[in-house]
């Protein structure tokens with residue numbers, strides 16, 4: 001099996017509920033760090049972290065610049081800041097210009113993560129109503145990582161996953177439950 | 193060796209060249225951001241690799257300036273995070289008022305939007321005649337723009353809203369004149385402002401401050417450089433002086449954490465509790 005080291009997830013419109021459905025089934029022994037960009041209003045700040053923490057056994061927190069990446073932790077890009085992965089496995093934030101009219105932008109997270117984790121990265125794109133994320137998935141594939149997108153017919157907004165599929169940068173398409181199962185199977189429960 | 197690893201070597205060499213030739217120290221910056229911006233810069237040149245930029249920047253100062261401009265993030269806005277300015281107005285100003293004279297330092301002021309925002313606030317609070325604002329950055333192109341006081345008209349609607357949320361007492365339009373698609377900020381705002389080049393990675397303290405703004409600069413620094421800048425702020429602040437960081441920046445885990453008290457923690461406003469050793473280079477006057 002591939003030796004994965006990290007997961008990046010991008011989503012926009014409809015993302016809150018999709019993230020809940022994806023993260024809730026993850027088991028405690030899931031030890032990869034997960035980085036998430038969800039486009040949202042600056043005012044919804046604290047809510048997303050609190051909400052996801054209530055629905056997920058893994059620790060969910062907002063990313064802090066300079067922070068060392070911990071196993072089994074879910075990091076959210078703060079509203080209005082790009083989230084980047086550093087070559088020395090720390091996080092950094094930037095208020096650089098918007099990309100695809102978005103800050104945080106999914107492409108910025110995916111592209112920097114692709115360079116750091118290369119073949120050991122899983123990139124996941126969920127529901128969304130714009131084109132952010134496709135360039136990022138392309139870069140993940142270019143570096144030998146694995147890419148999944150939500151089945152567009154099950155997404156609140158299809159454009160984001162559909163754009164990626166049309167750009168032929170997707171290894172697997174699945175429902176949220178299937179993607180969660182895929183992630184859990186990376187860490188099979190030890191049978192006694 | 194993989195392409196990525198070779199690129200890392202190229203990046204290290206370029207940063208070393210910038211440092212040795214011009215003293216610009218990007219070696220302790222967030223690498224991911226610099227790398228992304230270098231790709232963008234490279235796309236505008238005939239070169240295809242990062243290392244190809246090295247001879248050019250070594251021999252051509254203008255090329256170096258262009259590169260510096262492209263790799264540093266100077267994105268800024270007026271009254272960014274309006275609630276921070278509201279906290280300054282309601283909680284910090286009443287204390288600053290007790291001083292006969294007030295020194296303010298904007299470190300990493302970029303193109304000046306933040307500086308004029310605070311200047312407006314200070315004017316509304318009636319402190320203009322006893323305040324001096326030092327606005328510094330290490331990017332000369334950005335500083336030049338700041339000095340012109342000229343900004344795009346199309347951003348003003350958004351800025352006006354932020355100004356109101358920041359507790360603005362009149363209308364932002366009272367502080368500028370529109371001309372075609374630009375605005376020029378009132379000259380009176382600039383009277384107390386001194387713009388100067390200052391590098392947080394290499395330069396020292398230049399005066400005793402009552403309030404230091406350093407927002408969205410430390411996020412680009414690694415821990416070493418953050419500690420250097422924060423120590424500089426500690427040494428520059430008077431006892432009980434204020435430090436205002438960006439919304440996603442914190443003193444926690446820094447070397448100077450225990451020399452500050454959170455003042456309005458949610459807005460990242462800290463108060464300096466550091467007693468300078470005797471023989472301080474400043475005459476505190478208090």
Ligand SMILES: C[S@@+](CC[C@H](N)C(=O)[O-])C[C@H]1O[C@@H](n2cnc3c(N)ncnc32)[C@H](O)[C@@H]1O
Nearest residue numbers: 265266268300302329330331391392393407408
């Ligand atoms: C993203 S801008 C922040 C502008 C403004 N303070 C705000 O929050 O909107 C960061 C600024 O820090 C400046 N900067 C970066 N490194 C610096 C250094 N070593 N010394 C001085 N300024 C620096 C950059 O040139 C840029 O203008």
